[in-house]
Amino acid sequence: MAKTTTRTKPTTVKKSEAAGSAAPEGAADIRMIPLNQLEPSPLNVRKVAASASDDAELFASIRETGIKQNLVVHALSDTRFAVDAGGRRLKALKQLAEDGVIPADHPVPCLIEDERNAILTSTTENLQRAAMHPADQFEAFEAMIAEGRSEDEIALKFGVSVDLVRRRLKLARVAPEIIEQFRAGDLTLECVMAFTLTDDHDRQLAVWNAVKGGYHIHPQSIKRQLTETAHSANSALGRFVGIEAYEAAGGVLLRDLFDDRASAHMENPELLERLAIEKLQAAAKPFEAAWKWVEVHLSVDYGAFRSFGRVYPQDVDPDPELLAEETRLIAREEELAAQNDGEDWTDAETEEYYAIEPRLREIEALQRERQPYADEDRAIAGVVLTIGHDGAQRVEKGLVRPEDIPAAPKPDETTEDAGGAASPARPNVTPPTSSTPVPTSDPAATLRKADGISASLADDLRATRQHILRAHLAADFEVAFDAMLYALCEQALGRSYNNEALDISIRPFQAQNREVLHADTVAQKMLEALEQDLATDWMTLEKPEDFRAMSALPIADKQALFAWATGLAVKPQLSSDNRPSAIIEEIGGRLDVDVAACWRPTAQNYWGRVNKGHAVATARKLIGDDYAEERNRERKGDIAAAMERAFAETAGETEGFDAATVAKTTLWLPDGMVFAGASRSDVVEVPDQVDPEPAADMSDGVSDEEPSSLPAFLSGDAA
Numbered sequence: 001m002a003k004t005t006t007r008t009k010p011t012t013v014k015k016s017e018a019a020g021s022a023a024p025e026g027a028a029d030i031r032m033i034p035l036n037q038l039e040p041s042p043l044n045v046r047k048v049a050a051s052a053s054d055d056a057e058l059f060a061s062i063r064e065t066g067i068k069q070n071l072v073v074h075a076l077s078d079t080r081f082a083v084d085a086g087g088r089r090l091k092a093l094k095q096l097a098e099d100g101v102i103p104a105d106h107p108v109p110c111l112i113e114d115e116r117n118a119i120l121t122s123t124t125e126n127l128q129r130a131a132m133h134p135a136d137q138f139e140a141f142e143a144m145i146a147e148g149r150s151e152d153e154i155a156l157k158f159g160v161s162v163d164l165v166r167r168r169l170k171l172a173r174v175a176p177e178i179i180e181q182f183r184a185g186d187l188t189l190e191c192v193m194a195f196t197l198t199d200d201h202d203r204q205l206a207v208w209n210a211v212k213g214g215y216h217i218h219p220q221s222i223k224r225q226l227t228e229t230a231h232s233a234n235s236a237l238g239r240f241v242g243i244e245a246y247e248a249a250g251g252v253l254l255r256d257l258f259d260d261r262a263s264a265h266m267e268n269p270e271l272l273e274r275l276a277i278e279k280l281q282a283a284a285k286p287f288e289a290a291w292k293w294v295e296v297h298l299s300v301d302y303g304a305f306r307s308f309g310r311v312y313p314q315d316v317d318p319d320p321e322l323l324a325e326e327t328r329l330i331a332r333e334e335e336l337a338a339q340n341d342g343e344d345w346t347d348a349e350t351e352e353y354y355a356i357e358p359r360l361r362e363i364e365a366l367q368r369e370r371q372p373y374a375d376e377d378r379a380i381a382g383v384v385l386t387i388g389h390d391g392a393q394r395v396e397k398g399l400v401r402p403e404d405i406p407a408a409p410k411p412d413e414t415t416e417d418a419g420g421a422a423s424p425a426r427p428n429v430t431p432p433t434s435s436t437p438v439p440t441s442d443p444a445a446t447l448r449k450a451d452g453i454s455a456s457l458a459d460d461l462r463a464t465r466q467h468i469l470r471a472h473l474a475a476d477f478e479v480a481f482d483a484m485l486y487a488l489c490e491q492a493l494g495r496s497y498n499n500e501a502l503d504i505s506i507r508p509f510q511a512q513n514r515e516v517l518h519a520d521t522v523a524q525k526m527l528e529a530l531e532q533d534l535a536t537d538w539m540t541l542e543k544p545e546d547f548r549a550m551s552a553l554p555i556a557d558k559q560a561l562f563a564w565a566t567g568l569a570v571k572p573q574l575s576s577d578n579r580p581s582a583i584i585e586e587i588g589g590r591l592d593v594d595v596a597a598c599w600r601p602t603a604q605n606y607w608g609r610v611n612k613g614h615a616v617a618t619a620r621k622l623i624g625d626d627y628a629e630e631r632n633r634e635r636k637g638d639i640a641a642a643m644e645r646a647f648a649e650t651a652g653e654t655e656g657f658d659a660a661t662v663a664k665t666t667l668w669l670p671d672g673m674v675f676a677g678a679s680r681s682d683v684v685e686v687p688d689q690v691d692p693e694p695a696a697d698m699s700d701g702v703s704d705e706e707p708s709s710l711p712a713f714l715s716g717d718a719a
Contacts, residue, residue, distance in 0.1 A: 030070055030109050030110065030111050031109075031110055031112060032107035032108065032109055032110075033073070033081055033107070033108055033110045034104075034105035034106070034107060034108070035093055035094070035097055035102070035103075035104060035105060035106045035107075035108050036097075036104045036105050037079050037080060037081055037105075038071070038073065038081050038083055038090055038093075038108060038110070039076075039080065039081070039082060039083065039090075040082070040083055040087050040090065040091075041073070041074070041082035041083050041084045041087070041118060042082070043074075043082070043084055043115075043118040055088060055091070055092070058088055058089065058092050059092040059095060059096075062089065062092045062093065062096065063092075063096060063101060067089060067093070067108060067109065069086070069089070070086075070109040070110055070111050071083050071085065071086035071089060071090060071108060071109070071110045071111070072084050072085035072086060072110070072111045072113060073110045073111070073112055073113075074112065074113055074114065074115040074117075074118050075112060075115075081110065081112070082118070083110075084113075084117075084118040090108075093106065093108060133183060134168060134171070134182075134189055135171065135179050135182055135183050135192075137168045138168040138169065138171040138172065138179075141154055141165055141168050141169055142169060142172055145169065151165045151166055151169070167193075170193075170196050171192060171193075171196070173195070173196045173198075173199050174192055174195045174196060174201075174204060175195075175201035175204045175205055175208075177205060177208075178192060178195055178204060178205070178208055179192070181208070181212075186212070187217065188217075188219075190219045191217055191218075191219050191222055193219065194219040194220075194222040194223050194226070195207070195208075195222060195226070197223060197226045197254045197255070197265070198226055198254055198267065203226065204226075207222060207225045207226055210225060211225065226254070231265065231266045231269055231272055232264075232265055232266075233253070233264040233265065233266060235391075236299075236387050236388065236389055236390065236391045237272060237273070237276055237298065237387060237391075238266055238272070238391070239390075239391025240276055240279070240387045240391045240392070240393070241266075241272055241275045241276050241279065243264065243266075245275060246266055246268075246271070246272060246275060249271060249275055250268075250271070250613065250617075251266055251267070251268045251271050251272065251275075252266075252267040252268055253265070253266060253267070254266075254267050268450070270446075270449040270450040271450045273298060273446045273449070273450070274446060274447050274449070274450040276298055276387065277296060277298065277443045277446050277447055278447070280296035280297075280298075280385045280386070280387075280393070280443075281296055281443065283385055283393060283395075284296055284383070284385050287383045287385075287397075290373075290378055291378050291381060291382050291383050291397075292378065292379055292380055292381060292382050292404070293382035293383075293401075294382060294383045294384075294385070295382065295383075295384050295385070295441070296384075296385045296386070296441075296443055297384060297385075297386045297439060297441045298386065298387060298441065298446070299386060299387060300384065300386045300396075300439050301439075303434065303436075304436065304438070304439045305384075305396055305399065306432060306433045306434035306436075307402075307432050307434045307435070307436045307437060307438045307439070308399040308400055308401065308402075308432055308438055309399070309400035309401075309402065309404075309405045309429040309430055309431050309432050310398050310399065310400065310429065310430040311373065311374075311377035311380070311381045311398040311400060311427055311428065311429055311430075312373075312398060312430075313368070313371035313372060313373050313397075313398070314371060314372055314373070314374060315371065316370060316371055316372065318367050318370075319366070319367065319370060322363050322366055322367060323367075325359075325363060326360060326363045329356050329359060329360055329363075330360070332352075332356065333353065333356045333357075336349060336352070336353045337353075373397065373398060374427070376427050377398065377427050377428075379427075380400055380404045380405075380406065380427055380429070381397075381398050381399055381400045381404075381427075382399050382400075382401070383395065383396065383397050383398075383399065384396045384399060384439075400427075400429050401438060402432060402438070405429050405431065406427060406429065441578075442578045443578055444574075444576050444577050444578040444672075445458070445578070447576070447671075448576075448671075450611075450614075451610055451611055451613075451614035452609070452610040452611030452613075452614055453609075453610055453614075453670070454609065457606070457609045457610070458574065459511075459512075459572075460511070460513070460517055460605065461574060461606075461670060461672065461673060462572035462573055462574055462577075463509075463511030463512075463514065463517055463572055464517055464518075464599055464605070464673075465572065465573070465574065465595060465672075465673055466509060466511075466570060466571065466572035466573075467511070467514075467517070467518055467521070467523045467524070468522075468523040468593060468595055468598045468599065469567075469570055469584070469587065469588050469591070469593055469675070470523070470527070470567040470568065470570050471522075471523040471524075471526040471527050471530075471567070471598075472526075472588075472591040472593045473563065473566060473567040473570055473587065473591060474526075474527060474530050474563050474564045474566070474567030474568075475526065475530055475563065476563060476591055477559035477560070477562060477563045479563075479587060479590055479591055480562055480563035480566035480567065481559075481562060481563075481566075483566060483570075483583070483587055484562070484566045484569075486583070509568070509569075509570070509571060509572055511572075516604075517605070521598065521599065522597065522598040522599075523598050523599075527567075530560070530564060531564070533560065534557075534560055534561060534564060535553055535557035535560070535561065537549075538550045538553070570584065570587070571584065574671075574672030574673065575672045575673075575674065575675070575676065576671045576672030577672065585675060585676050585677075586677070588675030588676075588677070589675050589676055589677025590677070591675075592677075593675045595669055595673050595674060595675065596666065596667050596668070596669055596674075599669075599673075600644075600647060600648050600649060600666075601643070601644070601647050601668075601669075601670065602644045602648075603637075603640035603641050603643070603644045606670065607639070607640035607641075607643040607644055607647075608636070608637070608640040612632075612636055612639060615631065615639050615640070615643050616628050616631050616632045616639070618643075618668070619631050619643065619646065622661070622664045622665055622668060623646060623657070623661055623665065624661075627646075631643070646665055647665045647666070647668060648666070649666050651665050651666060
């Protein structure tokens, strides 16, 4: 409102030009009356004043946007008018005049009516008006934000707090279908606010469909269902990982936007568990060289440790500095406790007292850490790292599995050997106090879950890797012979009754969906070519002629048969499995198995079965941000198809990637597929600048050149 000093006389305007309500029948036209001629009407029925906050909102709105609705008055004289409807607006205008914002005679649109209608008019205005629905407020505020107005500007214009504007705008996170239910009166504002815990409209609607049939819909029931698969940030797992690390890894945090005191919830449990496992595994590294085994578990019931035997550390003199600190703290604790049970403590003394006990526990733990375990104890015992109920890392040392507990010495055994020398000390193991099986977990499966690698996909990857390894092993007698001999000796010499690498009963491993996994693959073509060359005519003879005929075969034919049979026995595994067999990895490394040359991730066998986030993150790491952002905007089926092209051997031709990118994508394999020690390895180890020779077109799984199905060592002279 521009300030003016011109005095204004009452003027008449047309009804169509005036703001406000229509005039009652028989009433005069709306007139512009100077503000200083208006006064509150004694006939106004509102006696209880509006709240200060409501008056403040109205004052700010009129200051910013002016009067949008006329007042209704009746004449007291030619220059005095009583306001029957609009008393709060009159009060705001008077305040603006006092503040010097408008002149005292500022013209105000007024509808003049007969005094007989004053009480009716005042009552009608106060009874029949309705506050603006919060959903309508939200849409109005959102529209103004879209016009470029700031939250502060909107708050100023409507005389409301910025917090109220923000709270209304937060309703934009709620699905429109739920907002319509709110408008229809089927939901309270508090219930709608509860839905803002997540931005996922599909999830909101799923929860709404689950609760809408209830007799009474409560905000807490909505929050509970929205967070039922999430972990609280105050949970042991949440505290162990921490909000910063979780969000840095891309985790979504659910916060109650309308309750600052409420606990946040971590919406991606798989990611949270993966981060916790990785943190525990990093902490476990220092223990691996010294102990027989080390395991990590997200949680372990305290009673589960009773299923282990125990070895204990050796006694050593305590650290003198820590001992002196402990003695001083205990004395100070007793001194403070003697001061009238703490009633006379200062704030500093109170803080000091309650800090003593935690520090004493720290000193006790530090003293325990100094106590060493004997070498013979660590040779049979292990360590479990887990998360305590307080969210802190917990380390349990000296645990002995029941099968590792040494047998008790026989009565006639002596402590000296034949030469009179003392035999090695036998570990002193406290036996288990529970027959419950020791706790087990699969950290590898937890790590895969965050990328959407299901158990069935992991099984298929294992089967694919086993098939490729089998094809290479079946072509190499020396490695096959060593692997089989190793397995035979393990059992025949009593070292183990459960060989970890080969099933020497020769029960061929058969993948459940082998027809799909192995059809027309490089490994299958290798196996078919090898099988065709096997000397098997002796198998048509009757026993024992068949045995005599086999025995008479040339050594090369016998070696081929041996390697073929050994290949059938090899077990499936990923190198990223929990406690993988080192022997299988050694076999693959010695054979120099190039998995990437035999298998590429396609939409069917990989990309269509993992999380969108995993595919986008892989594309970002190996190809670039722009390519990843394009994929992120696509639907999952389109992403899978694009990723298949980008990671195929023909990526340079079909996608137009440069040589360095092609060298990375054509070598990339999912975690656990590479054989350590093979000449080609995961893309992480590939240099940034590589100028490889053009790859052969393997779009149908094989090269156009002969031999079509065999690697170099089985083709031509090498075969």
